[in-house]
Amino acid sequence: MIRQIISIDEDKCNGCGICAEACHEGALTIINGKAKLIREDYCDGLGDCLPACPEGAITFVLRDAPEYDEKAVLEAKKHKESIPIMCKGSGPAVFDNGDSELTHWPIQIKLVPVKAPFFDGKDLLVASDCSAFAYRNFHNDFIKGHATVVGCPKLDSVDYSDKLSEILIQNDIKSITVTRMEVPCCGGLEFAVRKAVEKSEKNIPVKVVTISSKGKIL
Numbered sequence: 001m002i003r004q005i006i007s008i009d010e011d012k013c014n015g016c017g018i019c020a021e022a023c024h025e026g027a028l029t030i031i032n033g034k035a036k037l038i039r040e041d042y043c044d045g046l047g048d049c050l051p052a053c054p055e056g057a058i059t060f061v062l063r064d065a066p067e068y069d070e071k072a073v074l075e076a077k078k079h080k081e082s083i084p085i086m087c088k089g090s091g092p093a094v095f096d097n098g099d100s101e102l103t104h105w106p107i108q109i110k111l112v113p114v115k116a117p118f119f120d121g122k123d124l125l126v127a128s129d130c131s132a133f134a135y136r137n138f139h140n141d142f143i144k145g146h147a148t149v150v151g152c153p154k155l156d157s158v159d160y161s162d163k164l165s166e167i168l169i170q171n172d173i174k175s176i177t178v179t180r181m182e183v184p185c186c187g188g189l190e191f192a193v194r195k196a197v198e199k200s201e202k203n204i205p206v207k208v209v210t211i212s213s214k215g216k217i218l
Helices: 018-022 070-081 138-143 161-170 184-200
Strands: 002-008 028-031 034-037 058-064 122-128 146-151 173-181 206-211
Touching: 002 034, 018 028, 122 138, 122 184, 138 146, 138 173, 161 184, 173 184, 184 206
Parallel strands: 122 146, 122 173, 173 206
Antiparallel strands: 002 058, 028 034
16 A cells, blocks of 8 residues: 655664654664664554654655554564563663663663763763773662763774763763773773863763772772
8 A cells, every 4th residue: 555654764874773762663673773664564654753863864755565553563562561671672772671770772882872861861971891890889889870881992993072072962961970990091981071071061070980900999
């Protein structure tokens, strides 16, 4: 049948996954870094995903597509709710993760969208990749109550300050805690955060916690 359905411009899509979170029918997911309409019969053609897309990569088209199957969508939702959720795919998501204090996904600095509801009004934790492994009670002492992003400037070989400054500009961040290791390469993470705050022109307090290789706070 000819009906209204969404179309995704992959050249514009940055893979942030906000559209997949906005789609209440579960018709969208992220595959190989791009949003995909995986079930045409799950797309109701109402377009909750359109205003959610920060890149304007989603539009309406009229074309031949399977009829919207509301019954199948409801059954899929019922099945999904019966499964303990450890991670809602590769796009941005907010979830209850059991004993973990992590409340959203993704967390890698390179992957998180610059604008997301899990940032607004929150204290931000910027953690080095190694710090969570070195410090035994990392979830309770640092992740709890924070929006969390992680990264390693040495492995990524990138200056995170541009991405972090955009996050600070586009969201209401109350404070920033940086957890870093005592090794010199972690200094790049601290530097990027301070540079990002300066670029954002916001008065956001920054606290830096340095952890030893033996898991002690220095």
